[in-house]
Amino acid sequence: MRFTALFFLALLCIACTPPSKTQELAQQLVSERSEPSSVHSLIDTHPDNTINETKLVVSPQPLPGPPVEQIPNISLPLIIPAVEPTSVVQPVPEENVSENESFSTIAVDVTQTPKRAPLYYFLDLFAKKVNSYQFTYNGNYYALKGTKYRVVLSHPGTAREVTFSNTTRRQFYFDTVYVDRVAKTATGYCEGRTSNVNHQCATLELYDLAYSLPFNDYLIVLPEDWLLSYLNRDPSSFEENKYYVSDHSTILFTFNETNSITELNFDQSTGLVIRADQKVDTVLVNRYDYKDLAANKVRDGDVIHRSKSEIPSEETFER
Incomplete structure (x- = not known):
């Protein structure tokens, strides 16, 4: 009777004792095995669904390393693998090439220039030695520099009822014509190149009046x-x-x-x-x-009109 009472008392103590940590871990593993898990898809099984061995396949992940430092652009030495030396092929001289080859070599003298026509000799002479020139043609005196020339007429030209910007002349005399071949203009002036014309220029107050003339009338072959x-x-x-x-x-x-x-x-x-x-x-x-x-006797000022005061006395009355 006494022994029975002690036995029931021991059972009661065990029932009232809280579970240990080992028991709790065992209970957790049972619970996890009984629930589906994402790890199950990585388990390798046999086709007959008989589990002989359980393998846990884990994808390798790189271990975190030290932070990468920014490396400046540095030229690294070029590593050239060692190779066996090869023989150098010497070029074959052209004279040893067979005439039966499908190609040919043509020697060209790049320093040779095309033959020039004989008149280029005079062009070179003109370009080198002449910057202006003068001559007499059909009695008129021509002075040329660049693309302009002056014509001193052997006989003065006349015009009637000529209207200028702010005045009109019933009679106009001109003894000098300035021609611009680029602008295609011809302009007449009364400059008094002879004593008779100079008298008319002064009496009629014709100095420095510009009179436009037909360009083609004073265009000649130079x-x-x-x-x-x-x-x-x-x-x-x-x-x-x-x-x-x-x-x-x-x-x-x-x-x-x-x-x-x-x-x-x-x-x-x-x-x-x-x-x-x-x-x-x-x-x-x-x-x-x-x-x-x-x-080389014509100046820049000789092919443009100058006012009466600008013309030196030694150039007056050229004829």
Whole structure:
């Protein structure tokens, strides 16, 4: 009786004792195994669904390393793998190449320039030695520099009832014409180049009045125009050290035209044409004579109009 009472008392103590940590962990594992888990999909099983071995497949993850420092742009040494030396192939000289090859080599002399026409000699002479020139043509005096020239007329021109900006002249005289070949203008002035014209300029108060004239009336073929027009043509013949024109030693070039011939006498000191003849069946039909040709005496101020006060006294009454 006494033993039975002690036995029931021991059972009662066990029932009232709280579970230990080991028991709690066992209970937790049972609970987890009985519930579905995401890890189950990574378990490798046999096709017959018989579990022989349980494997937990875990994807490797990189371990966190020290923070990456920003490295400046530094040229790293180039590592070249060692290779076996190879023999160098020497180029084959051109003379040893067989003529049966499908290619050929053409030697070109890059320093060779195309042959120039003979008149380029005069162009070089003109460009090198002449910056202006003057001459007499059909009795009129021409002074040229650049693209402008002045014409002093042998006989003054006249015009009636000429209206200017703020005045009108019943009679107008002009003895000097300024031509601009680029602007295509011709302007007449009464500058008094002779005593008679100078008297008219003063009496009628015509000084410094600009009178517009037809450009084509005062446009002529200049000595340089012949040179440039025939520059790239080959002459049919030429003769040198034979002809003198106005005391100038010249070289005569002959050019065949369709129904005529043109003969050009080039001044050997300036490269300019001093005489040009056009012939039909050896008959002279046109002659262009540029007399008293002289180079490098024309100034910039000579090809533009200057007022009466600007013209030096030594230039007055040139004729």
